[in-house]
Amino acid sequence: MTLTPNFNPTESAPEVFIYDYNGVIQYTYQTSKTQVSPTQDFRLTDLSFTVEANGSYGHATLLLEDNANVLIDTTLRRKSLIKREWDIQIYLGKNNAGLQRWFYGKIKSSTIIRPGTASERVQLNCVGWGEVLKNKITTIKRNQAKASNGIDLDVTDTTTKIYELIVDMFADTDHMFDNNITPINTFTYTTGAEGICTDCTDISLANVNELGNSYAGFISRVVGAANAEWCVNADRRIVVRDPINHDSGFLATNNLTGLDAQGWNSTKIMYIKDSPFAWDDSSFDTMYSWIHAYGHFSPSLNIKEDTTPDAADSMDDEYISIPITPTVDNIFKIAFRMTKTGTPATNSIIEIRGDDGTGKPDLKDIRRSIVITKEILQGLGTSTPASWFEVPVSPKLEVEPDAPLHIVFKKYGDVSNTFDVNYKSGSGTYYVSTDDITWTTATGLVNYRVYDAKRLKTSVENTNLSKILGEQREKLLPIRADLEEATVRQALLIAGETLGRERRVYEDVLCTMPEDRIPLCSYMRMQDKETGLDIKATIVSYSVEMHAGDKQSNIGASSVKLTLDDVHAV
Numbered sequence: 001m002t003l004t005p006n007f008n009p010t011e012s013a014p015e016v017f018i019y020d021y022n023g024v025i026q027y028t029y030q031t032s033k034t035q036v037s038p039t040q041d042f043r044l045t046d047l048s049f050t051v052e053a054n055g056s057y058g059h060a061t062l063l064l065e066d067n068a069n070v071l072i073d074t075t076l077r078r079k080s081l082i083k084r085e086w087d088i089q090i091y092l093g094k095n096n097a098g099l100q101r102w103f104y105g106k107i108k109s110s111t112i113i114r115p116g117t118a119s120e121r122v123q124l125n126c127v128g129w130g131e132v133l134k135n136k137i138t139t140i141k142r143n144q145a146k147a148s149n150g151i152d153l154d155v156t157d158t159t160t161k162i163y164e165l166i167v168d169m170f171a172d173t174d175h176m177f178d179n180n181i182t183p184i185n186t187f188t189y190t191t192g193a194e195g196i197c198t199d200c201t202d203i204s205l206a207n208v209n210e211l212g213n214s215y216a217g218f219i220s221r222v223v224g225a226a227n228a229e230w231c232v233n234a235d236r237r238i239v240v241r242d243p244i245n246h247d248s249g250f251l252a253t254n255n256l257t258g259l260d261a262q263g264w265n266s267t268k269i270m271y272i273k274d275s276p277f278a279w280d281d282s283s284f285d286t287m288y289s290w291i292h293a294y295g296h297f298s299p300s301l302n303i304k305e306d307t308t309p310d311a312a313d314s315m316d317d318e319y320i321s322i323p324i325t326p327t328v329d330n331i332f333k334i335a336f337r338m339t340k341t342g343t344p345a346t347n348s349i350i351e352i353r354g355d356d357g358t359g360k361p362d363l364k365d366i367r368r369s370i371v372i373t374k375e376i377l378q379g380l381g382t383s384t385p386a387s388w389f390e391v392p393v394s395p396k397l398e399v400e401p402d403a404p405l406h407i408v409f410k411k412y413g414d415v416s417n418t419f420d421v422n423y424k425s426g427s428g429t430y431y432v433s434t435d436d437i438t439w440t441t442a443t444g445l446v447n448y449r450v451y452d453a454k455r456l457k458t459s460v461e462n463t464n465l466s467k468i469l470g471e472q473r474e475k476l477l478p479i480r481a482d483l484e485e486a487t488v489r490q491a492l493l494i495a496g497e498t499l500g501r502e503r504r505v506y507e508d509v510l511c512t513m514p515e516d517r518i519p520l521c522s523y524m525r526m527q528d529k530e531t532g533l534d535i536k537a538t539i540v541s542y543s544v545e546m547h548a549g550d551k552q553s554n555i556g557a558s559s560v561k562l563t564l565d566d567v568h569a570v
Contacts (some may be wrong), residue, residue, distance in 0.1 A: 002256065002257075002262075003256065003271075004261055004262060004263075004264050004266045004269050005262070005266060006266040007266045007269060008094045008095075008098075008266070008515055009512065010094050011033075011094070011513065011546075011556030011557055011558045012092040012093060012094050012513045012515075012544075012556060012557045012558075013031045013033035013034050013092070013093060013094070013554060013555070013556045013557075014029070014031070014044070014047055014090060014091065014092055014546065014555060014556070014557070015028075015029065015030045015031075015034060015035075015090070015091040015092075015093070015099060016028070016029040016044065016047075016062065016088065016089070016090055016091075017029075017088070017089045017091075018082060018086055018087070018088050018107070019086060019087040019088075019089075020083070020086055021083075021085070021086065023087070026082075026086070027041040027042060027082065028040075028041050029041065029042060029044050031554035031555070031556070032554060033093075033094075033095070033554060033556065034093050034095060034096045034099055035096065042064040042065065042066065042070075042071060042122075043064065043065040043548075044062065044063070044064060044065075044548065044555050045063050045064070045065050045121070045547070045548045045555070046061070046062070046063035046546070046547050046548070046555075047060070047061070047062050047063075047090070047544075047545070047546050047555060047557075048060065048061050048543065048544065048545040048546070049061070049090060049102070049103045049126075049543070049544055050541060050542070050543040050544075051102070051103065051128070051231075051234075051518075051520060051541060051542055051543075052128075052231070052520070052540070052541040053229050053230065053231035053520040053521055053540070053541070054220065054223075054229055054230060054231065055130075055134075055216055055217075055220050056541075057105075057127055057128035057129070057130035057131040057134075057232065058103065058105070058127070058128030058130070058541075059105075059125070059126060059127050059128065060088070060090060060103050060105060060124075060125075060126040060127075060128075061123065061124065061125055061126070062088075062123070062124040062126070063113075063121055063122075063123050063124075064121065064122045064123075064124065065120075065121060066120045066121060066122050067118060067119055067120055069120060071122045072112060072120075072122070078112065080110035080112060080122055082107060082110050082122065082124060083107070083110075084107055084108060084109060084110065085106055085107065085108075086106070086107045087104075087105075087106060087107075088103075088104075088105055088106070088107055088124070088126050089101055089103070089104050089234075090102055090103035090104075092513075092517075092544070092557065093515075094513075094515055098267075098515050100234075100516065100517045101234045101235065101517070102234050102517055102544070103126075103128065103234055104128070104129045104234045104235070104236055105126045105127050105128045105129050105131070106126060106127055106129065106131060106132070107124050107125070107126050108125055108126060108127050109124075109125045110122060110123065110124055110125070111123040111125070128232065129186075129232050129236050130216065130231065130232035132184070132186065133214065133215040133216035133219065133232070134214050134215075134216045134217075135214070136184055136214060136215040136216075137176075137177040137212055137213070137214060137215075138169060138175045138176070138177070138210055138212075138213055138214070138215055138218055139175050139176070139177055139210050139211065139212055140165070140168065140169065140174075140175035140208060140210045140218065141175065141208060141209050141210070141392060142159055142160050142165060142168070142205075142207075142208040143160070143206070143207055143208070143333070143390035143392065144157050144159065144160040144204050144205075144206040144207070145157040145159070145387070145388065145390075146335075146388060146390070149301075150301045150304060150306065150335070150388070150449050151300075151301050153204070153206055153486065157204075158204075160204045160205050160206060160207075160208060161198075161201065161202060161203065161204055162201035162202075162203050162204075162205065162222045162223065162225065162226050162228075162240075163191055163196045163197075163198045163201040163202070163240070165205065165208060165218075165222055166189065166196055166201070166219055166222065166223075166238065166240060167189055167191065167196065169189075169215055169218065169219070170184060170187055170189045170238075171189070172375065173375055174373045174374075174375030174376055174379075175210070175373075177212065179374075184215075186236055187232070187236050187237070187238055188235065188236060188237040188238065189237075189238045190237075193246075194237070194239075195237055195238060195239060195240070196238060196239070196240040197228070197240060197241045197242070197245075197246070199245075200226060200228045200240065200241050200242040200245065201222075201223070201226045201228060201240055202226075203225060203226050203487070203490055203491065203494075204487065205222060205225065205487050206486065206487050207299075207333070207390075207392060208222075209392040209394045211394065219238075219240075223240055224495075225487070225491040225494070226242070226491075226494060227242065227494040227495055227497065227498055228240055228241060228242045228521075229241060229242070229243055229520070229521045229538075230521065231520045231521055233519070233520070234517065239519075239520065239521050240521070241521040241522065243521050243522050243523050243538040243539070244523060244538070244567075246521065246522040246523065247522060247523060247524075248268075248518065248519050248522040248523060248524045248539060249265060249268045249524075250268045250269070250270065250514065250516075250518060250524040250525070250539075251264050251268065251269050251270070251524065251525045251526075251527070252269075252270045252271075252272050252509060252511050252524065252525070252526045252527070252562065253269070253270075253271065253272060253525075253526070253527040253528075253529075254271060254272040254274075254527070254528060254529055254530070255527050255529040256271070258527065258529075260525075260527065261527075266515070267514065267515040267516040268514060268515075268516050269514065270511035270512050270513070270514050270560065270562075271511060271512045272509065272510070272511050272526075272528060273510045273511060273512065273559060275508075275510040276508065277506065277507065277508045277509045277510065278506070278507055278508065279504055279505065279506045279507070280504065280505050280507070281502060281503075281504045282502070282503050282504070282505070283502060283503075284503075285475075285499070285503075286498070286499055286500075286501055286502055286503045286567070287465065287469070287473060287499075287500065287501070287502055287570060288462070288465075288473045288474060288475040288496075288499045288500060289461060289462050289465040289466040289469055289472050289473050289474070289500065290459060290460070290461050290462070290466075290472060290473070290474040290475070291459065291460050291462075291474075291475050291477065291492050291495055291496045291499055291500075292457065292458070292459045292474060292475065292476045292477065293457070293458045293459075293476075293477045293478075293479045293488050293491075293492055294455075294456075294457050294458075294476065294477075294478065294479065295455070295478050295479045296455070296456055296458070296479040296485065296488045297332060297396070297453035297454060297455055297456060297485075298453060298454050298456050298485045299332050299333065299451045299452070299453045300328075300451060300452050300453070300454070301449060301450075301451055302326055302327060302328050302331075302450050302451060302452045303324060303325065303326060303327065303449075303450045304448065304449045304450065305428070305445050305446065305447055305448055306447055306449065307424040307445050307447070308385055308424065309337055309384055309385045309386075309422035309423050309424045309445075309447050310384065310385070310424060310425055311384065311422070311423055311424070311425045311444065312339055312384045312420035312421065312422050312423070313420060313421050313423060313432075313442070313444070313446075314341065314415070314418055314419075314420045315348075315409055315410075315411060315412040315413065315418050315419055315420065315421065316341075316411070316412065316413050316414050316415045316418040317411065317415070317434065318411055318432045318433060318434055319408060319409065319410055319411050319432065319433040319434070319435075319436050320408070320409040320421055320430060320431070320432055320442075320446070321353075321360070321361045321406045321407070321408045321409075321430060321431040321432070321433070321439060322406065322407040322408075322409075322430050322446045322448055323355075323359065323404060323405075323406055323429070323430065323431070324404070324405050324406070324407060324448065324450055325402060325403070325404050325405070326399055326401065326402075326403075326405065326450055326452070327401055327402060328401055328452040329398060329399060329400070329401055329452075330396045330397060330398050330399060330452050330453060331352065331368075331393050331396060331397040331399055331450055331451070331452060332392075332393060332396045332451045332452050332453035333390055333391060333392045333393050333451045333453075334350075334352075334390070334391050334393060334407060334448065334449065334450050334451070335388045335389060335390040335391065335448065335449040335451075336388070336389055336391070336421065336422070336446075336447060336448055336449075337384075337385055337386040337387070337388060337389065337421075337422035337447040338380055338386055338389050338419050338420065338421055338422065339380055339381055339382055339383065339384055339386045339419065339420045339422065340377060340378065340380040340381070340382060340418070340419045340420070341382075341413075341415075341416065341417065341418050341419065341420060342413075342416045342417035342418065343378060343417050344374050344377035344378055344412070344413055344417055344418065344419055345374060345413065345417055346374050346412075346413070347371050347372060347373050347374050347377075348371075348372045348374075348377060348409075348410065348412050348419070349369055349370070349371060349372070349410050350369075350370045350372060350391060350407065350408065350409055350410075351366050351367075351368065351369050351370070351407075351408040351410070352366075352367045352368045352370075352393070352397060352405060352406070352407055352408075353365055353366050353367060353405065353406045353408055354367060354403075354404075354405060354406075355403075355404040355405065355406065359404070360406075360431060360439045361406035361408050361431070361439065362406075363436060363437070367397055367399070367405070368393060368397050370391055370392075370393065372391065377419050380419060384420075384422050385422055385447075386422050388447075388449070396452075396453055406431075407448065408436075409421060410436070411434075411436075421446055422446070422447050423444035423445055423446040423447060424444060424445040424447070425443070425444055426443070426444075427443065427444075427445060428443065428444050428445035428446070429441055429442070429443065429444075430442050430444060430446045456485055456488075458485060458488050458489055458492060459492075460489065460492045460493055460496050462496050462500035464500075464570075465500045465570060468570055475499055477492070477495070479491075498567055500570075501567045501568055501570065502567070502568055502570050503565065503566070503567050504537075504565070504566040504567075504568065505540075505563070505564070505565055505566075506526070506537060506562070506563065506564040506565075506566070507563055508561060508563075509526065509561065509562040509563070509564065510559055510560075510561050510562075511559060511560055511561075511562060512558070512559060512560075513544070513557050513558060513559060513560055514560070518539060518542055518560070518562075519539070520539055520540075520541075521539075522538070522539060523536050523537060523538050523539065524536070524537065524539055524564070526564065535566055536566070537564035537565055537566040538564060538565040538566070538567075539562065539563075539564060540563040540564060540565045541562075541563045542560050542561060542562050542563070543560070543561045544557050544559075544560050544561075545557070545559075545561075546558075
């Protein structure tokens with residue numbers, strides 16, 4: 001019985017680096033296994049970490065011996081000198097050449113433990129770097145462009161593709177809750193096989209209007225619509241993939257003589273240890289023959305003025321009011337043609353107002369105020385006619401059918417840096433004002449579209465499962481109101497692929513440590529000669545533990561514990 005050629009059976013040794021708020025390294029721990037002259041600013045007696053996906057950011061716990069009191073201050077408070085929110089990196093390697101970063105996170109708490117006389121420990125409790133995204137807030141708004149009829153979606157517009165929305169979270173600043181907050185810059189967010197898979201997230205969310213959500217919450221929501229998974233890996237890279245379609249290249253096996261094991265990549269093989277593990281076949285939250293969605297809307301174009309414009313009215317010296325009369329009971333979104341002059345420097349406000357009884361906007365009857373960020377204004381074109389620009393009205397505005405209203409653009413910027421509203425000259429009426437009190441008539445057909453929305457219910461059936469089950473099982477999914485019917489139906493079809501299957505979870509699969517870092521959001525192969533199992537399953541999480549105890553020898557990890565997920569057809 002032989003191991004895979006070039007397989008290294010030795011323990012993986014850790015290297016730990018702790019950085020302060022300025023990114024300056026403060027503490028280092030290394031061993032002689034990976035360094036000729038290791039640095040040990042503390043003695044590491046225990047180390048464990050878990051890596052997880054989908055909003056579970058992973059965690060790590062370190063126990064440091066501090067009998068000499070070098071890791072705490074000397075004041076009466078006796079605080080840990082290793083501070084909260086400092087960065088921590090954990091590397092593992094069976095030799096120096098094989099060192100790889102397995103954990104990147106934040107220190108969240110430090111506990112001083114005094115077990116006895118002349119004995120002291122410092123316990124560090126850490127969370128994976130993805131936790132940073134839980135504490136960042138977005139108000140991202142994106143709308144897929146419409147075809148020329150103002151109703152159908154423009155399929156050539158990729159700005160609302162899931163992968164593009166995730167990239168925008170980090171590349172753009174227009175969605176930040178407060179522009180005074182420094183943009184996040186500690187993540188890698190490229191598209192491609194190693195980052196955000198575009199094939200796995202090739203779904204457009206026609207209307208995105210976050211009123212306030214964490215970055216993590218938003219990513220989880222949009223990724224869920226594609227039935228994909230996401231994580232932040234140890235390189236602080238955003239990874240989004242459908243695990244079923246991404247091979248990790250890893251094998252866990254106890255069939256040492258099998259052809260697979262003998263020919264496998266020696267850095268990506270793990271040998272299953274003689275330790276109990278279990279698997280559970282379950283229909284909990286799976287095997288649904290019908291998937292329903294509620295809460296979303298079907299937008300309809302209610303009223304419009306879309307005569308091709310040939311002129312533009314600048315907002316630098318006046319307010320503009322467009323009179324409208326909706327024929328239905330709500331306004332879901334509005335759209336205009338706008339261009340820019342120079343570089344708009346601040347946010348702008350659009351208001352929907354009631355009528356004062358004389359055909360003019362009523363300053364005392366403001367029904368809704370909508371912010372247009374400076375970043376959006378800066379992204380406008382400069383040529384008339386401009387492309388249509390949609391503005392969500394969220395939540396939708398309830399109105400009285402056939403009652404006159406006004407859409408008011410406020411005076412903005414100066415002659416060199418402003419935006420302009422497109423109109424068709426020669427006929428039509430709108431209103432202008434220099435003070436938002438006295439309004440005068442202007443000639444022109446200002447371009448606008450006003451949409452209403454009706455709440456929908458959408459259902460999809462797994463016909464194969466319906467034939468198998470004696471009783472039909474239904475699953476109701478609440479859907480955000482800003483999603484259109486086409487998007488919801490597409491998301492339900494994808495969700496139905498998983499929710500219509502049976503789930504198997506493998507727990508506590510104890511294996512030898514591999515040389516290469518194990519990737520999440522991908523699948524691996526597992527073979528168990530004792531039971532005859534030979535399956536492909538998604539890597540849900542894994543844990544590593546190592547303990548030196550009271551020994552003075554260097555600490556190391558000999559095993560990794562896996563949790564795997566296998567969703568398969570009934």
